[in-house]
Amino acid sequence: MTRFLLARLVQSVAVLVVMSFVIYGLIGLMPGDPIDLMINADPKMTSEDATRLRALYGLDKPIIERYGNWLKAALTADLGYSRLHAKPVLEVLGPALGNTIVLLGLSFLLSLAIGLPAGIAAALRPYSRSDYAINFLAFAGISVPAFWLALLLIIVFAVFLGILPASGTGTIGAAGFWESAKYVVLPVANLTIASAGGHTRYMRAAMIETLRQDYIRTARAKGASQTRVVFRHALRNAMIPVVTVVALNFGYLFSGALITETIFAYPGMGKLIFDAIMGNDFNLALVALLFATVLTLAGNLLADLTYAWLDPRISYQ
Amino acid sequence: MAEAYAIQPGNPDVVLEVRNLDVVFTSDTGTVKAVDGVSFDLSPGQTLGLVGESGCGKSVTALSLLDLVPLPGRVAAGEILLDGTDLIGLPDAALQRVRGVRLSMIFQEPMTSLNPVISVGRQVAETLEIHQLASKSEAWTSAITMLAKVGIPDAAERAGSYPHQMSGGMRQRVMIAMALICRPGVLIADEPTTALDVTIQAQILDLMLDIQRELGTAILFISHDLAVISEIADDVLVMYAGRIVEQAPATSLFAAPLHPYTRGLIETLPTAGPRQDRLPAIPGTVPDLSALPPGCRFSDRCALADDQCRTAEPPLEFLGSGRRVACFKATP
Amino acid sequence: MTDGPLLEGRDLVKHFPVRHAGSFGTSHGTVHAVDSVNFHVNRGETLALVGESGCGKTTLAQTAALLHRPTSGSVHFKGQDVSGLGRHAIKSVRRRIQMIFQDPYGSLNPRLPVGDIIAEPLVIHKIGDKAERRRRVARLAESVGLRPPDMVRYPHQFSGGQRQRIAIARAIALEPALVIADEPVSALDVSIQSQVINLLKDLQDNFGLTYLFVSHDLAVVRQFADRVAVMYLGTIVEEAATDELFAAPRHPYTRALIASAPVVGKGKRRPGNVLQGDVPSPLQPPPGCRFHTRCPMAEDICRKSAPALESNEYGAGHRAACHFKDGDQP
Numbered sequence: 011m012t013r014f015l016l017a018r019l020v021q022s023v024a025v026l027v028v029m030s031f032v033i034y035g036l037i038g039l040m041p042g043d044p045i046d047l048m049i050n051a052d053p054k055m056t057s058e059d060a061t062r063l064r065a066l067y068g069l070d071k072p073i074i075e076r077y078g079n080w081l082k083a084a085l086t087a088d089l090g091y092s093r094l095h096a097k098p099v100l101e102v103l104g105p106a107l108g109n110t111i112v113l114l115g116l117s118f119l120l121s122l123a124i125g126l127p128a129g130i131a132a133a134l135r136p137y138s139r140s141d142y143a144i145n146f147l148a149f150a151g152i153s154v155p156a157f158w159l160a161l162l163l164i165i166v167f168a169v170f171l172g173i174l175p176a177s178g179t180g181t182i183g184a185a186g187f188w189e190s191a192k193y194v195v196l197p198v199a200n201l202t203i204a205s206a207g208g209h210t211r212y213m214r215a216a217m218i219e220t221l222r223q224d225y226i227r228t229a230r231a232k233g234a235s236q237t238r239v240v241f242r243h244a245l246r247n248a249m250i251p252v253v254t255v256v257a258l259n260f261g262y263l264f265s266g267a268l269i270t271e272t273i274f275a276y277p278g279m280g281k282l283i284f285d286a287i288m289g290n291d292f293n294l295a296l297v298a299l300l301f302a303t304v305l306t307l308a309g310n311l312l313a314d315l316t317y318a319w320l321d322p323r324i325s326y327q
Numbered sequence: 328m329a330e331a332y333a334i335q336p337g338n339p340d341v342v343l344e345v346r347n348l349d350v351v352f353t354s355d356t357g358t359v360k361a362v363d364g365v366s367f368d369l370s371p372g373q374t375l376g377l378v379g380e381s382g383c384g385k386s387v388t389a390l391s392l393l394d395l396v397p398l399p400g401r402v403a404a405g406e407i408l409l410d411g412t413d414l415i416g417l418p419d420a421a422l423q424r425v426r427g428v429r430l431s432m433i434f435q436e437p438m439t440s441l442n443p444v445i446s447v448g449r450q451v452a453e454t455l456e457i458h459q460l461a462s463k464s465e466a467w468t469s470a471i472t473m474l475a476k477v478g479i480p481d482a483a484e485r486a487g488s489y490p491h492q493m494s495g496g497m498r499q500r501v502m503i504a505m506a507l508i509c510r511p512g513v514l515i516a517d518e519p520t521t522a523l524d525v526t527i528q529a530q531i532l533d534l535m536l537d538i539q540r541e542l543g544t545a546i547l548f549i550s551h552d553l554a555v556i557s558e559i560a561d562d563v564l565v566m567y568a569g570r571i572v573e574q575a576p577a578t579s580l581f582a583a584p585l586h587p588y589t590r591g592l593i594e595t596l597p598t599a600g601p602r603q604d605r606l607p608a609i610p611g612t613v614p615d616l617s618a619l620p621p622g623c624r625f626s627d628r629c630a631l632a633d634d635q636c637r638t639a640e641p642p643l644e645f646l647g648s649g650r651r652v653a654c655f656k657a658t659p
Numbered sequence: 660m661t662d663g664p665l666l667e668g669r670d671l672v673k674h675f676p677v678r679h680a681g682s683f684g685t686s687h688g689t690v691h692a693v694d695s696v697n698f699h700v701n702r703g704e705t706l707a708l709v710g711e712s713g714c715g716k717t718t719l720a721q722t723a724a725l726l727h728r729p730t731s732g733s734v735h736f737k738g739q740d741v742s743g744l745g746r747h748a749i750k751s752v753r754r755r756i757q758m759i760f761q762d763p764y765g766s767l768n769p770r771l772p773v774g775d776i777i778a779e780p781l782v783i784h785k786i787g788d789k790a791e792r793r794r795r796v797a798r799l800a801e802s803v804g805l806r807p808p809d810m811v812r813y814p815h816q817f818s819g820g821q822r823q824r825i826a827i828a829r830a831i832a833l834e835p836a837l838v839i840a841d842e843p844v845s846a847l848d849v850s851i852q853s854q855v856i857n858l859l860k861d862l863q864d865n866f867g868l869t870y871l872f873v874s875h876d877l878a879v880v881r882q883f884a885d886r887v888a889v890m891y892l893g894t895i896v897e898e899a900a901t902d903e904l905f906a907a908p909r910h911p912y913t914r915a916l917i918a919s920a921p922v923v924g925k926g927k928r929r930p931g932n933v934l935q936g937d938v939p940s941p942l943q944p945p946p947g948c949r950f951h952t953r954c955p956m957a958e959d960i961c962r963k964s965a966p967a968l969e970s971n972e973y974g975a976g977h978r979a980a981c982h983f984k985d986g987d988q989p
Binding site: 380381494496497524525526527528529530532533536537551552553554555557558559560561577578581582591592593595596597602603604605606607608609610612613 | 711712818820821848849850851852853854856857860875876877878879881882883901902915916918919920921922923924925926927928930931933934935937938
């Protein structure tokens with residue numbers, strides 16, 4: 011197991027290095043650079059000034075060399091300055107990462123807490139009225155575009171009912187838990203609805219398939235009750251395929267966060283990345299994207315470990 | 328005909344009585360009777376073989392005894408008397424108290440019939456736990472004893488193994504341990520050796536006979552393989568297209584089959600004798616249950632069939648000396 | 660044309676590398692599916708390969724059908740070494756060697772009508788024009804007992820036995836010299852098994868076919884094969900003419916196999932006297948004689964050296980791989 015974890019760590023570092031190069035390259039290939047933005051913003055700037063600035067920022071060098079320099083600095087924990095925020099990248103990133111983890115974590119747990127029981131309930135009485143109802147809701151959740159749902163939530167809860175804020179996060183020093191928590195409700199709801207539908211469908215399919223297995227018949231033949239059959243014999247087996255999809259879904263959730271955060275003006279990683287790319291903030295976009303990669307890798311590792319815990323046939327020896 | 332067969336009710340020598348059992352499957356295209364008027368008795372220590380080809384209803388009969396027929400199938404009529412109590416119509420909770428304790432079942436596929444994520448010891452012990460016959464630790468100890476009894480080497484150690492770490496033969500031993508740990512009066516064995524190699528099949532058949540001798544279990548042994556049936560059964564039921572066509576003690580059945588279908592089955596078996604140029608064969612195929620021929624169900628494949636056979640269904644008649652046959656042409 | 664055997668395997672070895680579970684920290688192993696096997700099939704005869712699951716009979720048959728490249732050793736067809744042929748050369752040999760499988764449903768394309776399924780090999784090998792192919796398909800269908808209206812129906816509309824007839828018609832469409840049949844009747848009901856066996860016998864008589872017949876069912880083999888090779892854990896342990904093998908089996912495994920097979924009419928079995936234990940893993944076959952872990956006669960020599968497949972004083976063509984000559988000391 012230790013060997014497996016170590017190997018996975020090495021793998022992850024390798025993935026990160028490759029990703030950093032790819033992202034660096036992609037950003038470098040984007041038309042325009044920060045100096046172009048400066049020229050647009052300041053018509054008095056001469057082309058000599060631009061060349062001087064490019065040399066100052068090292069933008070005149072070939073991309074490989076620039077990447078090498080960045081990597082060298084990054085290894086000494088110097089991730090550079092954010093152009094937009096005029097602060098070290100890590101200082102900008104910290105709070106955003108915290109906000110995103112709250113948003114993602116809550117929606118992830120909520121969507122599991124809703125999706126898995128709903129899926130099991132549907133599977134126990136397939137093609138019954140309750141199954142159709144659950145399926146209808148699940149499909150609605152899957153099919154509704156996140157941005158549209160976000161607007162709908164804002165209109166209903168912020169505009170008509172006026173009980174929840176449309177955007178932002180709590181004011182610093184605001185009194186009470188609810189004062190800061192209420193800003194999280196709509197973004198979390200938006201993300202949860204989108205993924206709970208998927209989880210319901212996967213859980214339902216896996217549970218139906220599992221309940222068809224011979225060993226379920228064996229359990230019934232021994233006199234096991236329906237509850238025992240479902241929770242002791244079927245659930246663990248049904249979870250095995252679900253874990254895989256849920257883990258893959260984690261990356262999808264992250265990209266959903268980008269849209270959700272932008273619409274709700276929620277200051278998380280998604281919004282940060284979006285703003286950084288739109289504002290040609292190289293350093294920030296690069297590091298923020300790498301953090302996104304780390305989160306996805308961590309999700310996958312977690313899935314692998316869950317897998318081994320669920321299924322004795324899998325060993326990482 | 329059921330009347331003709333009925334033995335005195337409450338016979339202490341009978342542990343399981345099945346009377347006029349009908350199992351139907353309903354679909355959009357109509358209803359088919361997979362099991363049609365099946366009756367038989369099972370006594371303690373007896374092995375009753377139930378033989379027939381695929382689709383004849385033998386497995387459905389077995390599953391219906393435990394109310395495990397998969398949807399859309401259901402028991403439509405009949406009685407299943409276990410120690411005199413009718414199981415049909417019992418509420419779920421009452422049925423669950425019967426399953427595994429008084430009536431157990433083992434299945435064809437030892438590979439898929441065990442839960443892959445639970446250790447085999449736990450699965451065997453669970454039968455006791457479900458029925459609250461032992462504490463968790465007592466159940467574990469009993470499970471190890473039972474695993475040793477069914478011939479699992481190093482049972483204490485192997486009890487912690489998972490099914491994928493065992494061979495097919497070993498898994499079937501585990502299934503038998505699981506089914507018999509509560510010492511049920513009746514064991515239903517649905518093709519228990521079909522998926523196994525011959526040398527392993529021989530081991531499992533021996534094991535079943537040994538355990539039966541020790542526990543006095545009545546066994547309903549279902550198989551498509553006449554040779555296996557002839558080696559394990561005391562009495563044999565032959566099913567064809569949902570009905571019992573013949574019943575006899577094993578020795579008389581194989582020595583002198585009365586129903587043309589039974590005779591055909593036995594003749595088509597590749598024999599141990601010298602090579603024949605052509606093997607005897609039964610012409611045609613088993614009829615579709617939704618399109619049965621009128622009259623006797625075997626009439627379209629039977630060389631002896633005449634007009635009577637093609638118009639009227641022969642009743643299963645009691646002939647004495649434990650024999651029943653459903654054929655107008657059978658001459659005892 | 661040479662006078663030798665139609666098909667011959669010389670020192671055939673087929674190993675499969677396997678990886679054990681896990682995306683990391685995998686361990687590698689080798690499945691010794693077939694190890695140093697010599698066998699031959701004469702023209703017009705039926706050689707049966709029998710043995711229990713995992714004994715390598717299917718792998719051996721598939722290697723003989725050129726579906727696998729042997730790890731070492733060679734396959735000779737009509738005296739020519741065909742194991743190392745290139746893709747084009749192999750195609751013309753494959754035409755002469757056809758296979759029939761256990762599960763006729765899995766090997767028939769469910770979306771093609773039966774007529775097209777039978778015609779497919781003719782199309783692949785560009786034989787005849789459309790009209791000619793239709794005539795040949797009609798003849799083939801008739802020879803396996805299918806009716807003309809069956810040609811436009813689909814595989815799922817047929818019973819198991821009928822499907823196996825379709826598979827057989829397809830297999831003989833190219834007029835092969837050799838048909839390799841892997842458990843062709845195992846999935847069929849007993850009353851249908853004999854119909855298909857009889858059909859295979861008829862085709863052998865009518866078309867002069869040679870069969871390599873893979874089966875676990877001794878009773879079927881006894882009725883169908885001219886010669887039998889018994890396999891255990893990747894090796895042939897005994898080989899003889901069918902009647903001789905069943906009348907006087909020499910190898911303790913063959914004896915156990917024959918004794919274990921249930922037979923109608925012997926009455927209820929008396930427990931005891933059966934082969935104990937399981938077949939060892941082909942990942943780590945035991946040293947010496949591979950059967951020694953289950954053999955009631957095994958002695959030290961059996962654990963150390965592997966016996967060769969030798970004829971000794973047995974009848975002609977009867978060979979067994981055992982240190983004990985018919986119960987004597989080694």
